[in-house]
Amino acid sequence: MSILFPRLLPSESDRLFSGMRGRTPSELREQAGNSSLRAVFAATGGTRVTRNELQLLATTIETLAIAGGYPEMPGTAQRNQFDRAVARHLHQHTGMTPGEASQRQVWAFLGLVLVPHVCAWRFPMKDGVYVADRFKGSDLTRHTLARLWTRAHVLYDSAAPDPYALMDAVGEADLDQIMARRRAVAATPALVRAIVRAHVEDSNSGEDTPARAVLRDSLQRLLRLTAFLDLDWIPEEQILQLVREQRIESRKHLDVA
Amino acid sequence: MAARAYPYRTAPEHVNAAQWMSVEDGTPIGEYLPSWDYGSVVRLQRSIEVDMLALLGECGLTAGARLGINVRYWPGTSLLRQTVLHVVLGVPEATSGRSSNVLDIEIPGADLAAVLTVETTLVLLEDPSGNDEAFVARRAGSILWRDEASVRLEGTAGLLPVAPVSFKEQGLPTDAAWYVSVDSSEWTSAAMGNLLVLLNDDNPAVRKAITAPDQPDSAVLLDALTVDVVCDLVGRALLDEEFPVIAPAGEKLSEPSMAALVRSFIVSFLSLPTEGLETAFNRLRDEWQRDPSRLRARAQSSLRFPGSRGS
Structure with missing residues (x-):
């Protein structure tokens, strides 16, 4: 049975986000809650998550943020550590289905009602203003929590001893390049896993050209290929081979340049 | 494509x-x-x-x-x-x-x-x-x-996202059956983010319709909801001088806007045979001001109200 999450009404998303202007994470913590009168559930199709379960989720996310230094400004390593831990938890323990995870208003509830202070800590305001995408779910590849669930879902490898190990293999900037900025590539989970595996292999190879430069160049090449290739049916080992070939081409090109 | x-x-x-x-x-x-x-x-x-x-x-x-x-x-x-x-x-x-x-x-x-x-x-x-x-x-x-x-997809009404809520808790009229929550100033925004049909969980007839939609009296209620939503949304568009009747180039079906949803209602349920969208929209706008009951009747007829779920 699917677990249904509250969906924040659009007008309430706008109202709550407007009210965040200029407020610190600690101030936002005072307005956090596990319910909203302006949130609703899907009519059918599952069991509604309880307030206690939502509170437990909020407490877990907050605990992971505290481990990352909350409420002090986090460094890169702390942000990566927080992202990986929350991604695992959201994917492994919330019972959220891909369909429910595609609902923008679900993420708006989590970002604006349940843990707005943690999202504000993870993506701090600039000049007194927060970025709406990080809270409202208008772009699920950029929402503070939705993007983590999506990463965990795409990189999950049921055959591995630790199914979430691939998430730990690359940093935020590299994953962002793959998931948010090359969406045609990110749509094929097996391709994303192959890209991460090949990147890890290459990072350990001791070559002169930085692996990150090779990753970015090879992503451009793969993007061009996915315009006319359907890779979704191809075994992962063959996709990995294709990615390795593109990385070799990228390295040659970058070495010459 | x-x-x-x-x-x-x-x-x-x-x-x-x-x-x-x-x-x-x-x-x-x-x-x-x-x-x-x-x-x-x-x-x-x-x-x-x-x-x-x-x-x-x-x-x-x-x-x-x-x-x-x-x-x-x-x-x-x-x-x-x-x-x-x-x-x-x-x-x-x-x-x-x-x-x-x-x-x-x-x-x-x-x-x-x-x-x-x-x-x-x-x-x-x-x-x-x-x-x-x-x-x-x-x-x-x-x-x-x-x-x-x-x-x-979306919801038991097929076209529309619906959600049961307590109207008492929401501050809506306590014995009402439903409420169409929509931000109609945002016609170009995605319909699935701006539109939600709230069903009153406190109303026994509505609660029964949610849990047993195939029962005859539930079916009539849900049919009435469908007609009401179509008339509500089209009516809002007809009253709005800034409603974009012509679809912008490149509009995607995969993420229909509020305007696209209203246009599809007009084409599917309210236009006459061989009538283009723009002509239908202008005619319906006149009709909505002169005789709104006629537009409602046309929607009932197209949606085969009551009884579409049993047919």
Whole structure:
């Protein structure tokens, strides 16, 4: 049975986000809650998550943020550590289905009602203003929590001893390049896993050209290929081979340049 | 669908694909699928015939090349695709050179939201001849033909996202049946983010309609809701001088805007035969001011109210 999450009404998303202007994470913590009168559930199709379960989720996310230094400004390593831990938890323990995870208003509830202070800590305001995408779910590849669930879902490898190990293999900037900025590539989970595996292999190879430069160049090449290739049916080992070939081409090109 | 230019020859005229049909009722899928939720399974079927000899020849591939059909899907609000079927095309029929296939797919409802898009591709699996002629597909996975079908899901009302809530707690009229929550100043925003039909959980008749939608009195209530939502949204558009009657170029069905939803209501339920959208909109705007009951009656007639769920 699917677990249904509250969906924040659009007008309430706008109202709550407007009210965040200029407020610190600690101030936002005072307005956090596990319910909203302006949130609703899907009519059918599952069991509604309880307030206690939502509170437990909020407490877990907050605990992971505290481990990352909350409420002090986090460094890169702390942000990566927080992202990986929350991604695992959201994917492994919330019972959220891909369909429910595609609902923008679900993420708006989590970002604006349940843990707005943690999202504000993870993506701090600039000049007194927060970025709406990080809270409202208008772009699920950029929402503070939705993007983590999506990463965990795409990189999950049921055959591995630790199914979430691939998430730990690359940093935020590299994953962002793959998931948010090359969406045609990110749509094929097996391709994303192959890209991460090949990147890890290459990072350990001791070559002169930085692996990150090779990753970015090879992503451009793969993007061009996915315009006319359907890779979704191809075994992962063959996709990995294709990615390795593109990385070799990228390295040659970058070495010459 | 945007035209694609491939870096090799294709021959789409040699692929003949029927529309996707609903396995449940044997009819072609239209703009929306009724009765979807996370617990359901969407079962679709289509037949597809490939003139293999002609297609291979025109694409520059050898007779030994192997082809396959792949079907993948994704929900409108997410970019994550799933493959649901992969078929290797067998040896074509000797005299005609054609390969006929029936594609049966089952998509778990829990994977979906808002809009379902199903893409079918005919791909090269391998060409063992090692053919290196220019402008000939070589890579495994090269798409030789594709098509895409989108259908709206969401909620028991088919077209619309609905949610049961306590009107008492929401501060809405306590004994009402439903409330259409919409930000109509945002016509170009995604309908699935701006529109929600709230059903009053405190109202026993509504609660019964949610839990037992197939009961006769529940069906009448839900039919009335459908008519009311169509009239409510179209009425708002007719009163708004800034409503974009003409769809902007490149508007996507995979994520319909509020305006696109209203336009589809007008075309599906309120326009006259052979009447264009703009003409229908202007006529309905006059009618809404002069005689709004007539527009409601027209909606009832098109939606076969009451009794559409039993027919």
